[in-house]
Amino acid sequence: MNNFTDELRRHNLKATPQRLAISSALHNYGHVSIDTLYEMMLGEFASISLATIYKNINIMLENSYIQEVKIPQNKTVYELTKSSHSHLVCVDCKSVEDVSVDVDEIVNKLNLDDTFLISKADLVISGVCKNCN
């Protein structure tokens, strides 16, 4: 069961129908851009405002309920916050999939001879997915 109501409240976000729908969309599709999210929402809420999408994406980001993934040469996508992972992006069909990479391992090697205090590492791997070759 997916209780997005509780999860939203845990992040200090009121559980509105629009936010529950956004939660479901991200849960079901994984990585979604503003545009496609808006189109999806229009299916459920014929009169939803694009401003509502933007405002929610922003506050959800601030409250770490969701995270953004910036894609090279493409639109930024958003996903529900989950444990640290990296991304595979298909340059052909633009699909984004999760991949578990031990980024910490690489990052730790650096940290030793550096005074830079690392807080996170974003890795996006581009290529051609199995459906596109």
Added chain:
Amino acid sequence: MNNFTDELRRHNLKATPQRLAISSALHNYGHVSIDTLYEMMLGEFASISLATIYKNINIMLENSYIQEVKIPQNKTVYELTKSSHSHLVCVDCKSVEDVSVDVDEIVNKLNLDDTFLISKADLVISGVCKNCN
């Protein structure tokens, strides 16, 4: 010596004064956003058009003369194309610096048990630089 004229031509780009200035700016400052690049150019070319900046950035990207670096929570920056490397971004002062990371090593591990054909990997490490802590 930096012969940007030849380097531009090697990438099928006419060597205009504006492009030479953009080249110098990227060479001297490393990683520059559209905004700051425009401001810099205004110093040299009082009447340069913002459209010129955009058109040049785009064609330079297409011709691989420069590359873009998408920064989490911040503006995209551009740099002259150089050998593969990763980036350290300070969440405080927003400075971007190059760092050599063997991303291929990690990536190769994945490739073995995956049908995804990798073409490149972008790694951006966020944290606090030595000047900001």
Added chain:
DNA sequence: GATTAAAGGATAAAGATTATATTTTAAGTT
């Protein structure tokens, strides 16, 4: 059920990027 701060909707405003039309120029040719 009443109260209220927060959120949604409609739309304007602001910001960012691209397109269009005209002038200027880099680079090749005579």
Added chain:
DNA sequence: AACTTAAAATATAATCTTTATCCTTTAATC
């Protein structure tokens, strides 16, 4: 060195994209 021309620069309009504002609606608390 002047001639030619396609490409680039400029100015500005047009087109997104994102945020702000105002008013209405509602989720959460009592």
